[in-house]
Amino acid sequence: MTEKADLQPVLDRAAEGGRISPQEALDLYRSAPLHALGAAADAVRRRRYAGTEHIATYIIERNINYTNVCVTACKFCAFYAAPKDTAKGWSRDLDDILRRCAETVELGGTQIMFQGGHHPDYGVEYYEEHFSAIKKAFPQLVIHSLGASEIEHMARISKVSAEEAIQRIHVAGLDSFAGAGAELLPARPRTAIAPLKESGERWLEIMEIAHGLGVESTSTMLMGTGETNAERIEHLRMIRDVQDRTGGFRAFIPYTYQPENNKLKGQTQATLFEYLRMIAISRLFLDNVAHIQGSWLTTGKEVGQLSLHYGADDLGSIMLEENVVSSAGARHRSNRLEIIDLIRKAGRVPAQRATTYEHLVVHDDPVDERVVSHISSTAIAGGTAHPELKLLDAN
Ligand code: SF4
Secondary structure (H helix, E strand, O other), X not given: OOOHHHHHHHHHHHHOOOOOOHHHHHHHHHHOOHHHHHHXXXXXXXXXXXXXXXXXXXXXXXXXXXXXXXXXXXOOOOOOEOOOOOOOOOEOOXXXXXXXXHHHHHOOOOEEEEEOOOOOOOOHHHHHHHHHHHHHHOOOOEEEEOOHHHHHHHHHXXXXXXXXXXXXXXXXXXXXXXXXXXXXXXXXXXXXXXXXXXXXXXXXXXXXXXXXXXXXXXXXXXXXXXXXXXXXXXXXXXXXXXXXXXXXXXXXXXXXXXXXXOOOOOOOOOOHHHHHHHHHHHHHHOOOOOEEEOXXXXXXXXXXXXXXXXXXXXXXXXXXXOOHHHHOOOOOOOOHHXXXXXXXXXXXXXXXXXXXXXXXXXXXXXXXXXXXXXXXHHHHHOOOOXXXXXXXXXX
């Protein structure tokens, strides 16, 4: 363990872009002054994005929750229904899903996140049918969806290898994986909260296969279900090791556990300071991952703004629909004008990005915001948006 007095040279080395060890990351995460940690992470971000370091990005997407029926019964999850629970369980049909895609396009969305339970009947064929139908109707929408857990499940249902499952849904229309299901990768905390999920090693193995097949992904971490600081850093180490081999993780997205309506009820959430420290340490430790995303959905808008000064370069999405973390108590929502305003008030120039992080619209002129306002209100006043969208956009 590094003595407290010896932390500054480690912090300086990290700020200059030098690689730090897991033990050094743990020492910094535990003991470095919060603002010093943030300043080091911000220095790394500024250097990586020299020339565009004044910009922070967001994306417009829609989560499409296609079913809540799930056999995996994660203890932290407030969204799922067991297959026998027909009163709570539901699935959307293809027409409903296509209508939601149409609304996404109408409201300026560029990406959909297909997210749902591990339905006992949904194998590779289900996803092939749905992704090909979505791509046929809306070729402009990027399908950034699912993760290694869904691949493990659908491959088991269809009795094929993970490699075949990935190839088939990629051909059908999946563009990239959203990195769902990473939760906590080390064995102890993972087994404690998701005992029926594949191991962390298997999650990474499937991601590595996907990256090898040209399907990139993001990566995530669920904080605050009782894991130790050392286990959080071990999670980062596991991701960094794979990234050294594949380069396929586009981003890292930590987010905080929401404690309502699930079987872990009563356990503590990660504090907002712990969350900001994680944003900073992930920017310093994951020197091979390009993007660090602030996740305001579970931490709140102000903390999202702060994250942009602790190493994050992206504020994630304006979600036109989200039901999974909202079921567990996430209360924070935003519309497009608000997220532009949040980023601007955090001292950055907002830019709408594509899934692959290219800037689509840079809001460097206040006139832009009036245009956006007009588009946004026209789309909603036009009467074609689903009531849910009106509600979310009004918040
Ligand atoms: S987190 Fe996903 S896999 Fe786990 S119970 Fe919820 S829906 Fe199922």
